[in-house]
Each structure stands twice: as structure tokens, then as C-alpha cells.
Amino acid sequence: MTENEDTAVSFTGAVRTYGSVRAVDGVDLRIGRGETVALLGRNGAGKSTTIGLLLGLYPPDAGRVELFGTEPERAVRAGRVGAMLQDARPVPRVTVGELVGFVASRYPGPMPVPRALELAGIAALAGRRVDRLSGGQVQRVRFAVALAGDPSLLVLDEPTAALDVEARHVFWEAMRGYARRGHTVVFSTHYLEEADDFADRIVVMDRGRIVADGTGEELRRAAGGSLVTVSLAGRDPDGLALLPGVRSLEVHGDRARLRTDDSDATVVALAELGAIRGLEVAPASLDDAFLALTSPPGDDGPAGHRAPAPLDHSPTAKAS
Numbered sequence: 001m002t003e004n005e006d007t008a009v010s011f012t013g014a015v016r017t018y019g020s021v022r023a024v025d026g027v028d029l030r031i032g033r034g035e036t037v038a039l040l041g042r043n044g045a046g047k048s049t050t051i052g053l054l055l056g057l058y059p060p061d062a063g064r065v066e067l068f069g070t071e072p073e074r075a076v077r078a079g080r081v082g083a084m085l086q087d088a089r090p091v092p093r094v095t096v097g098e099l100v101g102f103v104a105s106r107y108p109g110p111m112p113v114p115r116a117l118e119l120a121g122i123a124a125l126a127g128r129r130v131d132r133l134s135g136g137q138v139q140r141v142r143f144a145v146a147l148a149g150d151p152s153l154l155v156l157d158e159p160t161a162a163l164d165v166e167a168r169h170v171f172w173e174a175m176r177g178y179a180r181r182g183h184t185v186v187f188s189t190h191y192l193e194e195a196d197d198f199a200d201r202i203v204v205m206d207r208g209r210i211v212a213d214g215t216g217e218e219l220r221r222a223a224g225g226s227l228v229t230v231s232l233a234g235r236d237p238d239g240l241a242l243l244p245g246v247r248s249l250e251v252h253g254d255r256a257r258l259r260t261d262d263s264d265a266t267v268v269a270l271a272e273l274g275a276i277r278g279l280e281v282a283p284a285s286l287d288d289a290f291l292a293l294t295s296p297p298g299d300d301g302p303a304g305h306r307a308p309a310p311l312d313h314s315p316t317a318k319a320s
């Protein structure tokens with residue numbers, strides 16, 4: 001395959017501004033066919049704007065965006081892309097089967113309606129009116145609608161935002177069925193666990209930029225390998241931050257929490273100080289990684305003040 005045929009999504013220096021806000025600020029991103037990629041970021045990080053660019057809803061102010069080596073609009077018109085956006089409302093008074101059938105009829109090579117309903121896990125709802133379904137069922141109808149054109153790329157903007165745990169689980173099971181067929185999935189989410197569980201690769205955005213790109217494991221490593229917690233037992237915490245491997249120190253009451261790149265060296269140094277009461281060593285969580293990589297809310301410092309996390313990322317395309 002050529003580079004273009006092998007690439008589902010390609011952003012090169014893409015910029016999208018709203019007045020003085022650089023919603024997408026020089027994004028370079030390549031997503032290979034068959035990958036499932038999560039866009040993760042706080043509110044306002046630029047995820048939805050990135051998805052809008054990806055779908056050709058608006059052009060970049062600078063840079064280039066391509067899907068399958070062509071303009072996004074062209075790929076969307078050809079039915080190669082299915083999308084679930086945040087605020088789409090279902091059409092009232094039609095049945096699930098009618099709605100999915102109507103959308104399928106607009107595409108050149110649609111997926112058979114029963115197949116789309118089955119993949120979305122709503123075959124049993126075909127005859128039900130769309131406006132009388134639960135939130136979780138509507139979400140799966142929207143998934144079936146996104147599948148109607150038999151797309152090779154599915155783009156989902158916070159697909160499970162309004163769903164309870166059970167409905168989320170059912171939704172992702174359906175999504176896995178689609179991804180297993182070698183298709184490409186790009187979704188945005190606030191849920192770190194969801195990104196970790198369902199994506200091959202997590203792209204973390206902050207203030208319109210990509211600040212990390214890799215597997216959940218790579219992100220955890222980039223944030224600092226482990227957390228060593230120890231009881232201070234009246235000891236002055238000053239100096240613990242200087243121990244080998246330690247990147248940062250937080251003190252909560254009597255507990256000191258050390259983020260370290262080398263937990264063995266840190267623990268040995270603590271032992272030499274006789275400071276091992278209540279010692280606990282744990283791997284950094286994805287939450288820790290996320291907090292370390294992104295700006296806290298209300299932090300209005302200059303964008304791009306931190307360099308992207310140096311992850312050794314190689315795309316993990318599934319066989320198609």
C-alpha cells in the first residue's frame with residue numbers, strides 16, 4: 001500500500017481559530033487504517049474542532065487535512081466516513097428501520113439495513129419509533145445511522161457522554177464488533193478509562209495542541225513511572241524531592257507522595273533515611289498521566305508552554 005492508501009486520517013500543521021482562540025493550533029496527526037484512536041482532553045481542549053476539521057465541516061485556516069489521501073468532503077460524500085456528533089437529535093415519528101433505511105439510501109454503496117441494526121445491537125428495535133426510545137437506545141440508533149453508508153472510518157464525538165455505565169458497556173461492545181472488521185475509529189472522550197479500554201492509541205489534546213500520543217501504558221510512563229507514598233512520622237519533608245528518581249513531591253497531612261522515574265532507587269534512598277513507615281509503591285495511573293500532561297482549568301498561561309511528551313509511538317494498525 002502507498003502512504004496515502006495506508007492512511008485514514010492526516011493532519012499537517014492544521015490550525016482553526018475563533019477570534020483570538022486557537023481552537024486547533026498546529027496539529028500534526030496521522031491515523032493508519034484499522035486503528036482505534038481516542039482524542040482525550042479537558043473541556044475546550046479542541047477535540048470537537050479537530051473532529052469538525054476531520055469531517056470537512058469547515059476548512060483549516062492553515063495547514064492541511066486529508067482523509068484517505070483526499071479532501072474530507074469528498075471522502076464523506078463517497079460514504080467512506082460515518083459520524084456521530086454531539087448534538088444531533090433523532091428524527092421524530094419514524095421507526096428505527098425507516099430512519100436507518102433512509103440514510104442508507106443516500107449513499108452509493110450502503111450497508112444492508114439489517115446488518116447495520118445488528119452491528120449496533122438494535123435489531124429488535126427495528127419497528128420502534130425513534131422518539132420513544134431511551135437515551136442509550138437512541139445512541140445506538142445514531143450508531144446504526146453512522147454505519148448506514150458502510151464507512152471505513154467512523155468518527156464519534158463523545159459518543160457515551162449521556163449514557164449510564166450499563167448503556168456505555170453495550171455501546172462499546174457494538175463498537176468493538178465494527179472495529180474488529182478492520183475499520184478505523186476515532187472518538188473523543190473525557191473518560192480516561194474509556195480511552196484506555198477501547199483505543200489502540202490515545203491522543204491527548206490541550207489548548208488546541210497534541211501534548212501526548214501513545215498507548216495508555218506509554219502515557220503512564222511519560223507521566224512518571226511510579227508513585228511512592230510514605231508516612232512522614234513527624235519528619236520534615238524538605239529534601240525528599242531531591243532523592244534519586246524523584247520528579248515531584250506532594251504532601252497530604254502526614255503522607256508524602258513522590259512521583260518517581262526509578263522507584264527502586266527512591267525506595268533504597270528512603271530506607272537509608274529510615275523513612276519507610278507506611279511505604280507504598282504503585283504504578284502511576286492514567287489519571288495521573290492526564291493531570292500531568294494537561295493544563296488545570298483556569299490556567300491561562302501561554303499555550304504550548306510544555307513540550308509534547310516524548311513517547312515512542314508506532315501506530316498499531318490491526319490487520320484488515
Ligand SMILES: Nc1ncnc2c1ncn2[C@@H]1O[C@H](COP(=O)(O)OP(=O)(O)OP(=O)(O)O)[C@@H](O)[C@H]1O
Pocket residue numbers: 018021022023041042043044045046047048049050
Ligand atoms: N464556534 C465557535 N465559536 C467560538 N469559539 C469556539 C467555537 N467552537 C469552539 N470554540 C472554542 O474553541 C476552543 C476549543 O473548543 P472545542 O469545542 O473544540 O473543545 P473540546 O475539547 O471539544 O471541548 P468539550 O470537551 O467541552 O466539548 C474552546 O475555547 C471553545 O470555546
